Amino acid sequence: MFNEIKESILLSIEALRSNKLRAFLASLGVVIGISIVIMMGWLLGGLDKAMQDTFSVIGTDMLYVDKWDWTEHRNWRSFRNRKDITIRQAEQLKELHGSAEYVIPNINQGSTTIEYNGETYVGMIAVGTTAENVHTPVGNLQLGRFFNELEEEFGSNVIVIGHLVYTTIFQGEDPIGKTIKLNGRPLRVIGVVQKRGTMFFDMIDRQMFLPIKKYAGIWNVDKRSMSVGIKAGLDNNLDEVRNETIGLMRIIRNLKPNEENDFSINETKAFEKTIADIKFKVYAVGIGMTMLAFLVGIIGIMNIMFVTVTERTKEIGIRKSLGAKKRAIWIQFLVESSVLCLIGAFLSLVLCSVIAYLAATYLPLYFPEIGFLLPVLPTELFVIAAIVSLVVGLLAGLIPAIRAANLDPVEALRFD
């Protein structure tokens, strides 16, 4: 059997070589179909990677107590009507929390203006926080250090800047020890956070972290709602920490048993749903198109295989007269249609590799939000493409192969 297939592969390559143009046209449908499958897998792979990146930015063991919901944008009015989470409430939560490893109040000031070296920069985000933030993903620094508890206590003039702040303002210059001005107040740069931004969280690299007390000296803390980061410590502790957080917040915010939560618990799980939605759409569109393309592909290949069988009727007769069994004949034609499809898969992989590389390299220059595209196709796609094309080849070749195998040898020999 193995030997037979090997012989058939050589035979079919020879047969296909003798009619290259037709082989190419025949596999076009398959090329399109498999390309769609590959591109879909490539997009999904990119989304997955973006999701993983986002998770590591936020921390899978982190919860954020917010007035706003990260992913729910539809009824933002009801969120706006919620009362702010005050600094006092954040401190209470920190005092009362038993199961969390760290409770870290954050307060954000968007559209901050920075002055440095006589230049003014806009659009950055100042975050007042505590020294414990060093234990969250924010603590992964590219340069320098995070501020410590003493600096937090005294409200020192220190700041840790996000990656985009660093590249925008310092442009390669060593930032550590340099002084920048926020709202005219001088702050010494002591650290730079690693690049963290992803498609789902691109604002994150614009952040700058300073002690809450210092923040309070610059901006009015009562004007903004706090975001309280809660580190569970261990992933499997998350449910307990979440439950305690909700319970405490309801007490702190004086909610009656029949009232809904007037705060949101944000966590990486929320993104899973968003990404699952996107993935589902990609799947739905992709599978629809794939089915269509494969139908066209299978019909195309089947048609060519019927033509091939008819053209080679005499050859089939000769082979049968020399003792070829039915099995040998149908294997020959099944192998031929499979080889045809595998060639299609190979062409698709080449085509898609080029597209993926070009798209991932150049498109994000114009559309930064699709920076999640992978420049190299995931290896499993090569396996999938091969398997799918084999299945298509076998399906498309089945009926023509059976027809060939069942030809009457005398009739076939008479054919011209």
Add this chain to the structure above:
Amino acid sequence: MPKTIIDIRNISKVYKMGTQLVHALRDVSVSIDENEYVALMGPSGSGKSTLMNIIGCLDTPSTGTYLFNGTNINELNDNELAEIRNREIGFVFQTFNLLPRASALKNIELPLVYSGVKKYDRIDRAEAALKSVGLEDRMEHKPNELSGGQRQRVAIARALVTAPSIILADEPTGNLDTKTGNDIMKLFQNLWESGNTIIVVTHEEEIALHAKRIIRLRDGLVETDEINQNQVKF
């Protein structure tokens, strides 16, 4: 007593053409022994090719029995018939029936491929067969790079390569000029003299005279079946 290879008893072959029945063979009984050299003659449409196809197990009779080396062919399935064609029968056709894209050597290897002979063994045997028909210097030639006579030699080498019980040739010289046709007949004579069993279909008297026995068909019946007293040898 010589061994009987072909034992055909009262076979008929009927084709349906729409509503019309064509009796290609009516009632034919023939017995052929090992190392016979038989010419099958008769006018066009008399049933020569039909009988040949049945003898070669490409076709089966409508009625009657056919014992090949003692095996009842009617009881065999497609695969078993293919095996008999592969091992026991060597066909030579008027139109050569070589695969156009394959070299002479590849064409000769083909029956061995179907009997599962290993590659190196196959090449050895195909080369030997090609040598025996005097074409050892044409191994890599494609059929369209060979003359008609050379093509028929390749076809004969292909028929010989499995060392079959019998060689069946349907009008083997029909597409060749007299000189080349004679060369082919010389080859058959050599094969016969070295112990092969040969049946040649022809409607040319001169060709038939090379055989040891001549069977004449007419309208699907055996008209005469006699030893050729005037066998012409090269």
